[in-house]
Amino acid sequence: MKTVNTIIALRHTIAAWRSSGERIAFVPTMGNLHDGHLALIDEAKKQADHTVASIFVNPLQFGEGEDFETYPRTLDEDSSQLASHGVDLLFAPPVEVMYPLAQQQQTRVEVPEVSDILEGVFRPGFFVGVATVVCKLFNMVQPDIAIFGEKDFQQLHIIRRMVEDLQMPVEIAASPTVRESDGLAMSSRNSYLDSEQRKTAPLIYRCLQQAVDVINGGGDDYAQLESAAIATLEKAGFVVDYFTLRNAETLNPANAGEKNLVILTAARLGQTRLIDNLSLKL
Ligand code: PAF
Numbered sequence: 300m301k302t303v304n305t306i307i308a309l310r311h312t313i314a315a316w317r318s319s320g321e322r323i324a325f326v327p328t329m330g331n332l333h334d335g336h337l338a339l340i341d342e343a344k345k346q347a348d349h350t351v352a353s354i355f356v357n358p359l360q361f362g363e364g365e366d367f368e369t370y371p372r373t374l375d376e377d378s379s380q381l382a383s384h385g386v387d388l389l390f391a392p393p394v395e396v397m398y399p400l401a402q403q404q405q406t407r408v409e410v411p412e413v414s415d416i417l418e419g420v421f422r423p424g425f426f427v428g429v430a431t432v433v434c435k436l437f438n439m440v441q442p443d444i445a446i447f448g449e450k451d452f453q454q455l456h457i458i459r460r461m462v463e464d465l466q467m468p469v470e471i472a473a474s475p476t477v478r479e480s481d482g483l484a485m486s487s488r489n490s491y492l493d494s495e496q497r498k499t500a501p502l503i504y505r506c507l508q509q510a511v512d513v514i515n516g517g518g519d520d521y522a523q524l525e526s527a528a529i530a531t532l533e534k535a536g537f538v539v540d541y542f543t544l545r546n547a548e549t550l551n552p553a554n555a556g557e558k559n560l561v562i563l564t565a566a567r568l569g570q571t572r573l574i575d576n577l578s579l580k581l
Pocket of ligand 1: 328329432451
């Protein structure tokens with residue numbers, strides 16, 4: 300696996316593949332890789348002749364008081380994992396390559412409305428940071444296809460919207476959430492949990508599953524379902540930001556009778572904020 304840190308070196312390698320007509324898949328990450336990321340890489344490998352991954356902890360998507368400084372940075376271990384999963388090219392730029400200008404001068408990409416709900420309420424500016432960096436990375440790599448995890452359901456939705464609205468010639472593929480054996484969705488932030496919190500954390504998934512079971516069994520009092528799940532999580536020590544049933548295509552609150560649903564939740568255990576979701580089709 301080749302590693303590059305500059306846009307010139309990145310473009311040089313990719314240009315050679317492109318001129319031979321080869322298909323390129325791209326997996327953007329912030330590093331500290333776990334099996335969830337590696338599943339994205341495995342999917343990318345199936346979809347193209349060459350796989351490019353990026354590792355960049357994007358300051359633009361961290362708010363004040365969030366964990367930008369302490370976010371785990373494990374480039375050496377990540378590189379070995381990517382190499383052993385057959386990645387051809389790793390792009391690991393420093394901040395000044397991605398953002399040569401001061402943050403307040405940086406051109407931004409905003410997908411309106413849908414960026415201001417759910418995660419956007421609790422992390423203002425987060426999705427502008429994500430859309431901006433993904434747009435820049437797409438311009439640099441110019442992949443044929445890019446793979447994102449369904450765990451970040453709203454992020455996936457926003458990236459699809461950005462690609463559609465800006466007519467970007469890249470296909471967006473989704474890869475299912477990878478879970479620990481007790482159901483906890485894999486996330487780099489799980490490493491912040493202490494051993495007690497780690498035991499409590501899978502309750503999020505159980506609450507999602509219970510809600511899915513109730514709906515599949517004909518339950519359609521969504522407000523009651525949401526408040527029951529919130530009460531269960533709070534009793535176990537979570538501070539719940541949201542547990543909500545949405546239309547999976549629009550992310551608007553779901554009404555009884557709609558067929559394509561997603562249940563999304565974000566909850567904090569101590570300092571650690573966890574997100575998860577489950578989709579269901581009726
Ligand atoms: O999902 C992530 O890891 C990040 O939000 C992404 C897409 C790499 C952008 O920084």
